Amino acid sequence: MSKEINGFSKLSKEEKINWIADNFFTNSPTAKRILKQYWNEDEKLQKLHDEFSENTLSNFYLPFSIAPNFLINEKKYSIPMVIEESSVIAAASKSAKLWFDLGGFKSKVISKIKTGQVHFIYTGDEVAITSYFNYIKSILIQDTKTITSNMEKRGGGIVDISLIDKTLDMKGYYQINVSFDTIDAMGANFINSCLEQISKSFRNKTDGFKEFIIKSNDIKIIMSIVSNYVPDCLVKAEVSCKVEELNKKEDFNDFCGKFVQAVKIAELDTYRAVTHNKGIMNGIDAVAIATGNDFRAIEAGIHAYASKDGKYKSLSHAKIEKGIFCFSIEIPLALGTIGGITNLHPLVKLALNMLDNPKAEELMEITAAVGLAQNYSALRSLITSGIQQGHMKMHLINILNSLEVSESEKRSAVEYFKDEIVNNNNVQSFITKLRKSNEI
Numbered sequence: 001m002s003k004e005i006n007g008f009s010k011l012s013k014e015e016k017i018n019w020i021a022d023n024f025f026t027n028s029p030t031a032k033r034i035l036k037q038y039w040n041e042d043e044k045l046q047k048l049h050d051e052f053s054e055n056t057l058s059n060f061y062l063p064f065s066i067a068p069n070f071l072i073n074e075k076k077y078s079i080p081m082v083i084e085e086s087s088v089i090a091a092a093s094k095s096a097k098l099w100f101d102l103g104g105f106k107s108k109v110i111s112k113i114k115t116g117q118v119h120f121i122y123t124g125d126e127v128a129i130t131s132y133f134n135y136i137k138s139i140l141i142q143d144t145k146t147i148t149s150n151m152e153k154r155g156g157g158i159v160d161i162s163l164i165d166k167t168l169d170m171k172g173y174y175q176i177n178v179s180f181d182t183i184d185a186m187g188a189n190f191i192n193s194c195l196e197q198i199s200k201s202f203r204n205k206t207d208g209f210k211e212f213i214i215k216s217n218d219i220k221i222i223m224s225i226v227s228n229y230v231p232d233c234l235v236k237a238e239v240s241c242k243v244e245e246l247n248k249k250e251d252f253n254d255f256c257g258k259f260v261q262a263v264k265i266a267e268l269d270t271y272r273a274v275t276h277n278k279g280i281m282n283g284i285d286a287v288a289i290a291t292g293n294d295f296r297a298i299e300a301g302i303h304a305y306a307s308k309d310g311k312y313k314s315l316s317h318a319k320i321e322k323g324i325f326c327f328s329i330e331i332p333l334a335l336g337t338i339g340g341i342t343n344l345h346p347l348v349k350l351a352l353n354m355l356d357n358p359k360a361e362e363l364m365e366i367t368a369a370v371g372l373a374q375n376y377s378a379l380r381s382l383i384t385s386g387i388q389q390g391h392m393k394m395h396l397i398n399i400l401n402s403l404e405v406s407e408s409e410k411r412s413a414v415e416y417f418k419d420e421i422v423n424n425n426n427v428q429s430f431i432t433k434l435r436k437s438n439e440i
């Protein structure tokens, strides 16, 4: 039963744990022990993690894994990925190795522009506000200089700023649309700071405009915020090879034909498209988390992009042309390799180091390739053995751990299930039988 408390954030970490353990658990010492079990002994490191967020009680582990043997744009990578789903890394690695032998992934950033918006209401004359915007535009840019000067030195900054009339959608609704190049930063904080300055100047500098009378109070700023929809921050990754070559590698006569049909189904049917794209996100999110990127923003942007034609569709596409099988993905990916927690979280720093400290563009190319590799592996299983065979083999250890088996029982089960179907019942009855036979 939930309890209420005022000033929780002001309590010390120890006090917070005590309050949670004593109020929510019958066995309070166990709850405290579990929470503290995940503390790092290195106090400085623990403090760093505590301070990433508010009200931190403990750390939440996820596996930090490596998918080796990726060849992307002729460069070899071992890719750090953070994910709990047991079959994802094996799937990515398998696909990476297969495509390594077939020439690797080609990946290319198409565009790198992000957008932010100031949403405001003005119910006066449209000509007056348009003319005010044209007058104030250069001042708005000038007023952000203290924020943008460093980014400009790196070659980025505000790319464009325009007024959009949305009054047909809602009475008096306009947007100031600002596009940005944030170079190697994901840039949300930078963009939001610029937008807040722009909205202030836009509202407060009406006095200098003489052509029409516009008062500050005529402009109601609703909000100023980055958009996580980034259709102009796009990357495309692809693999291709001769149809016979892939059919032979996969040891399946019509592998390519069936694969193309499976992708087509995800282009046609939304139920399938969502699962298909979820498989792609298994790879993308895992790289995003390992490299300290905001996977929620990425998810939101990518799924919106999947619906850009008015219907939610597959993010990847496959075709056979003149005997060549081609499989590709085009996705918006606003990734950063500086800022945020990228130079704070030791494992993120290590992950970026492993990738040779890439620029944001290179990380976009890597991440898109991993998404495509993941999608390839899932489809490969789906159209051949079915997904459960590989998936449940990888999940076996989780089932065994949930049954609290001993290490020797685990070894026997892994051996036995090499050629048997893995599911909860089969594993449970194998362990029961094994224990009975050991009693005799």
Ligand code: MEV
Binding pocket: 085, 275, 276, 277, 278, 279, 280, 282, 378, 379, 382, 387
């Ligand atoms: C499971 O995490 C992902 C898949 O369902 C993706 C797919 O169906 O394409 C296997």
